[in-house]
Every structure is written in structure tokens, then in C-alpha cells.
Amino acid sequence: MKIQVLGSGCPTCEKLYKITRQAVEQMGLPDQVEYIKDIQQILNMGLMSSPVLAVNGKPALVGFIPKIEEIKKAIQKSISQ
Amino acid sequence: MNFFYPIQVLADWLVYTLFKLTPNSLVGGSINFFIYDVIKIFLLLAVIIFIVSIIRSYLPPEKIRTILARKNQYTSNVIASLLGIITPFCSCSAIPLFLGFIQAGVPLGTTFSFLVASPMINEVALILLLGLFGWKIALIYIISGLVIAVLSGTIIGKLKVENLVEPFVFQSIANGNMEMPKMSTKERLTYAKNYTLDILKKVWPYILIGIGIGAWIHGYVPTDFLAKYAGSGKWYGVPLAVVIGIPLYSNAAGVIPLVSALTEKGVSMGTTLAFMMSVTALSLPEFMILKKVMKLKLIFLFAGIVGIGIMFTGYLFNFILK
DSSP, X not given: OOEEEEOOSOHHHHHHHHHHHHHHHHTTOOOOEEXXXXXXXXXXXXXXSSOEEEETTXXXXXXXXXOHHHHHHHHHHHHHO | OOTTHHHHHHHHIIIIIISOOOTTSHHHHHHHHHHHHHHHHHHHHHHHHHHHHHHHHHSOHHHHHHHHHHSOHHHHHHXXXXXXXXXXXXXXXXXXXXXXXHHTTOOHHHHHHHHHHHHHTOHHHHHHHHHHHOHHHHHHHHHHHHHHXXXXXXXXXXXXXXXXXXXXXXXXXXXXXXXXXXXOHHHHHHHHHHHHHHHHHHHHHHHHHHHHHHHHHHHHSOTXXXXXXXXXXXXXXXXXXXXXXXXXXXXXXXXXXXHHHHHHTTOOHHHHHHHHHHHHHOOHHHHHHHTTTBOHHHHHHHHHHHHHHHHHHHHHHHHHTO
């Protein structure tokens, strides 16, 4: 599974990256969280808001910092799909 | 009937009955003014930001882009400016918005209309204007802001300055048809609640300080004290207000309560409007970030056109609202 945080490098994005890493760790997943600062990659996904949490290349949460529980739920949802 | 009357009753009770301060005294008047304004503004902020966030969850920038890419240029400048009102804006979102719009085929002029309206007509500024100046001034601000946004976009569109945008911007085509993750009603409400709390957390110290200094000025500075320096008869008031406003962007929430007190002391309304527009629409950090995607000349052009629009508004209302 590919878990990515995409952002412009702003404080909000850094925070999402940190929370996502915690979420992945707490869920006991072996995956690394990838942090992408290239804005063009956000645009290539068709998005303009940052930060973005993407699972397997698909945006799961866009444009705000969610609570850690929401991140877990979003990852869970993507696994089950 | 004044909608805020109960708050005045509460403020009066707190200050004159509970704290036992004398009405009409300087201290009593200032503290009463402070408590009334603080309660009123925070109530308005909480309610209105919550409502706007719900609307916004249905209209993210990705959807706005799809709307703008389809319309013809003249209507789309108007729609871009209107949609700019509900879109939150921070300088760190300027680049992805700019690239996303241009790469999806939104015209440069329309993109600029959006970039002007989005920070200038934001809900925090509007609530403060509404709460501290009344609905007429808030409405004048919205309408002038929209006119400036539409005209600046139209002028930049007519000038055909695409060559002043960094060439790499046009080298990619953004994927315009991405499916956004779906949100349930409950998720929208949670998003709106969190967003409202985030904004309140961010702006409350500025607002308290702004209203605090404002209350002090209200009580202690003689009326018309500033009329000599910044009344409507002074030609340099407006351009000076615009220049001072440029570096103050991040403090818009604190600046507005402060200017509302200054207006009471003789700063003319047009000058005040010009100042607030400059604070919100012309932001130094945003210009510095935009440098990554466009040539300096285009930034100057953009700032110049918007600046002239703001000054025109300032002079116009100094003339009308004498």
C-alpha cells in the first residue's frame, strides 16, 4: 500500500505528515509514509488544495488537517476497497 | 430593533452593576465598549464562519475550477470574483491555485480576478466590518471589492501578458477531472466545526488586542482628533493608507477593530475603506510567493492595477460619504 502526504511544505502539511505517520504506526501497518513537496504532483492528481493525504495514489483527505482517527478511518476505507 | 441589543444589556449589567463602574465615566465607557464588541464579534465569527465552511465543503477550489474553465471570459471574471468570496485564502495556497487554474485552461485574467477577490473579500474581514461599521459599510466594501476584482482581471486579460508567466507553468496540463473524496453530512459538520475553531484560535489574540486598543481610543482620544491629519479633505490620506496597508496582511483581524476606532476620531470613511482593502488584497508575502510562477513585472502590474482600484474607491467614498 502506498500512503502519501502531499503539500507545499507549509506548516499545515508538515503537521499532517506527522499525524499520518503516527496513525500508520498505531495501526501497525508496515508502510512508510511518503512526503511529497512537489506541487505539480498535487496538480497531476487534479487537486489544488493542500495538504493532501493519498492512499494508493487516490486522494483520501483533502485541504485540511484531520483528527488522527479520521486518518485511520480513511486508510482503513482504502484498504477495504 | 437592534439585533445586538441583548449583548448591550449584558455588557451594561457586567460593567455597571457587577463591576460597579459609573456609566459615562471614561473607564466605564471604554470597558463597556470593549465587552460589547468582543462578545458581538466572537458570536458573529462563530456563526458565520461555520455556515461559510459548510457551503465551502460543497464548493472546493477543484469544483470552482471546473466551473471557471467552461465559462466565457467576461462572465467568468464575475463568477471568479463571487466564488473568491467563499474561498479561504492564505499565501501558501496561492501557488497551487494559480497553477491549477492556468493549467486547466482558466484564462489568466479570470485567475487574477479570483486571486484579488479571494483574500480581499474574506469572511473574517466581512464579519468585523459588519459588527463594527454596520451593514452599509460592509456592503460597500463587498461591492467595491467585487468591482475591483472583476476590472483588474479584465484589464490583465486584455493586456495579453501570458508571456510574463514563467514558461514552466504552461508545460503541464493539470488533470481537471479528478474525483474528490466524498463527504458525508456528518463529515461536513465536523469539518466546519474544526475549521471554525481553527480560525478562532488563530485570530482571537489579534481581535482582542485590536478591540482593546480601539476601546481605549474610543474612551480617551478626543473626537475629531485625527480629522486634521486624515480627514476627507486631505489628498494624501488615501495613498498613504494603501502603502501602510501592504505589509499588514496577517494582522487583518486586529487592524479592522483598530481602524473602526480611528474612524470615530476623524479618519474619513473612504480612507478607512482604502486602508482595509490594501491590508487584505495587497499582501507582501503573497507577492513574494507569486514570484515563483510569474515575472516581477506581472506582480507589479497586478499590484499596481489593484492599488489604483483601491485608491479610486477611497477617493470616491471620501467624496460621497462626507
